[in-house]
Amino acid sequence: MNLNDTPKLVDVLLVGYGPVSEILAVMLARRGHSVAVFERWSERYPLPRAVCIDHEIYRVLAAIGMRDQLPGVTHAAPPYRWFNAEWKELLAIDWSKESISGGTEVNFVHQPTMEAMFDRQARKYAEIDINLGCEVLSVSQTSDYAELTARDVASGEQRTVRGRYLIGADGANSLVRQAIGAVQEDRGFEADWLVIDVLPHEGVTLDVPAAAQYCNPARPTTIVPAGVSEGRYYRRWEFMRMPHETREELEQEATAWKLLSPWVTPEQGQMVRHKLYTFRSLIADRWRNGRLLIAGDAAHVMPPFMGQGMCAGLRDAWNLSWKLDLILKGEADDALLDTYQQERRPHASDVVDLSMYLGKVICIPDAAAAARRDQSFFDGSVTPPPAFPSLTQGMLHKDEQGRPLGAAGLLSPHGTIQRDGRSGRYDDLTGLGFTLVLRSAAVLDAMTPASCVQLAQMGVRTVYLAEDASAPGAFIDIDAKFGPYMDQHELAAMLVRPDFYLYGSAASAQQIAPLVTALAADYRQYALKLALTR
Ligand SMILES: O=C(O)/C=C/c1cccc(O)c1
Numbered sequence: 201m202n203l204n205d206t207p208k209l210v211d212v213l214l215v216g217y218g219p220v221s222e223i224l225a226v227m228l229a230r231r232g233h234s235v236a237v238f239e240r241w242s243e244r245y246p247l248p249r250a251v252c253i254d255h256e257i258y259r260v261l262a263a264i265g266m267r268d269q270l271p272g273v274t275h276a277a278p279p280y281r282w283f284n285a286e287w288k289e290l291l292a293i294d295w296s297k298e299s300i301s302g303g304t305e306v307n308f309v310h311q312p313t314m315e316a317m318f319d320r321q322a323r324k325y326a327e328i329d330i331n332l333g334c335e336v337l338s339v340s341q342t343s344d345y346a347e348l349t350a351r352d353v354a355s356g357e358q359r360t361v362r363g364r365y366l367i368g369a370d371g372a373n374s375l376v377r378q379a380i381g382a383v384q385e386d387r388g389f390e391a392d393w394l395v396i397d398v399l400p401h402e403g404v405t406l407d408v409p410a411a412a413q414y415c416n417p418a419r420p421t422t423i424v425p426a427g428v429s430e431g432r433y434y435r436r437w438e439f440m441r442m443p444h445e446t447r448e449e450l451e452q453e454a455t456a457w458k459l460l461s462p463w464v465t466p467e468q469g470q471m472v473r474h475k476l477y478t479f480r481s482l483i484a485d486r487w488r489n490g491r492l493l494i495a496g497d498a499a500h501v502m503p504p505f506m507g508q509g510m511c512a513g514l515r516d517a518w519n520l521s522w523k524l525d526l527i528l529k530g531e532a533d534d535a536l537l538d539t540y541q542q543e544r545r546p547h548a549s550d551v552v553d554l555s556m557y558l559g560k561v562i563c564i565p566d567a568a569a570a571a572r573r574d575q576s577f578f579d580g581s582v583t584p585p586p587a588f589p590s591l592t593q594g595m596l597h598k599d600e601q602g603r604p605l606g607a608a609g610l611l612s613p614h615g616t617i618q619r620d621g622r623s624g625r626y627d628d629l630t631g632l633g634f635t636l637v638l639r640s641a642a643v644l645d646a647m648t649p650a651s652c653v654q655l656a657q658m659g660v661r662t663v664y665l666a667e668d669a670s671a672p673g674a675f676i677d678i679d680a681k682f683g684p685y686m687d688q689h690e691l692a693a694m695l696v697r698p699d700f701y702l703y704g705s706a707a708s709a710q711q712i713a714p715l716v717t718a719l720a721a722d723y724r725q726y727a728l729k730l731a732l733t734r
């Protein structure tokens with residue numbers, strides 16, 4: 201394009217090309233929407249940052265076309281254990297246990313390898329126009345479009361592009377966040393840590409804890425896997441900067457090897473990176489202004505101890521994608537996008553708090569304070585960590601005070617099923633729209649004809665658990681993911697949204713009619729015409 205062309209109009213402009221942007225581009229393109237991405241750097245960021253994806257994100261990535269690639273770039277997490285200076289366990293988070301989505305709670309990834317996979321996926325779509333080496337200089341909007349001006353870093357040439365929406369996934373120093381007038385709320389966590397990744401030499405097995413926080417006040421230390429690439433398993437260490445140390449001292453390669461020496465030596469492995477990061481806790485007060493939105497680190501930054509930094513950003517993308525899809529197709533009102541911040545901000549905020557809780561456990565460089573912490577864990581007087589959040593606001597079945605009713609806002613389960621003579625993952629066999637999942641055929645039989653008609657008009661499919669999957673809508677819960685979940689939450693029915701969260705639930709067949717009526721009211725409020733089919 202040269203300078204004098206009329207600015208091109210695409211569906212969505214994306215600023216930044218990290219994992220959130222890559223995945224959002226794929227999510228939109230696979231629904232046929234045009235996307236233009238602008239990224240200042242012409243090379244991918246070479247250093248791994250995140251190392252974790254949780255079960256929900258694994259399910260999302262599988263659902264958007266990467267199911268077959270994921271096993272090659274992830275590995276199951278071991279239990280995540282927290283120790284004091286004497287290696288007595290303070291806290292254990294079982295990341296290895298079976299999750300409601302199937303597979304372990306957490307998987308470890310080598311971020312550059314996973315991002316290369318995301319990039320390959322994005323480049324399969326003609327709908328995605330990737331502009332690397334193009335720095336976004338300014339962002340603006342009118343009532344009809346969003347606009348950005350970008351400068352080709354190599355040639356200096358500038359161009360202006362328009363999109364119906366513009367998403368800033370442009371990192372912690374987001375230009376788009378400034379453009380929407382958002383202010384970062386600082387939750388007050390700040391600590392410098394040296395982050396080191398090591399690739400053990402071939403054939404070397406290191407004698408190190410599988411995944412641990414070593415809460416030694418003399419040197420708080422993280423020891424975790426760092427993913428797999430081409431069959432080689434990486435490891436990560438993180439060392440907190442002590443009050444008497446300078447950042448420069450800590451960042452020396454010699455210092456890094458000295459800190460690693462109890463665990464690994466140059467004879468055993470290659471140090472592939474070492475970099476000092478300041479872990480902080482920030483959340484933007486505003487995630488949307490008209491056609492401009494932010495996602496990922498632009499909207500929230502958290503300490504890494506819960507492994508949720510990238511997951512939170514990918515959740516933003518997933519939440520945005522089904523709403524943007526409907527709006528861009530003319531099947532929902534733009535007001536649906538208001539539910540993005542309503543849903544994602546409180547969730548991300550709780551994850552920031554949870555990450556800070558963990559950060560405050562380990563970031564104690566004072567021996568007396570650490571002894572008090574240890575004692576509080578041993579005598580049980582410690583405040584337990586907050587629970588992992590669900591959705592609490594937005595497009596959910598709520599009471600008159602705006603509180604979620606029943607199981608509304610929980611993440612739904614996922615598993616292997618049999619349906620229509622085929623066995624496979626539920627998402628692959630059932631599709632991704634609004635779906636009413638019933639506990640049994642008896643619940644289906646007890647539904648009112650009016651509810652069945654309303655559901656059909658809204659494009660909501662109905663499926664039910666059965667012993668025999670020959671009837672339409674019947675499926676066999678092969679690995680017992682759905683039945684036990686529904687029994688645990690006492691659900692006769694759960695109404696699942698396109699992003700796998702429960703819009704609402706019914707404890708009995710009789711409660712399905714008000715649930716369906718509530719969904720119909722939300723359909724009217726957001727002018728939803730038809731639910732997604734795939
Ligand atoms: O994936 C991330 O962003 C961070 C992962 C992680 C996991 C465990 C301990 C840490 O300090 C970081």
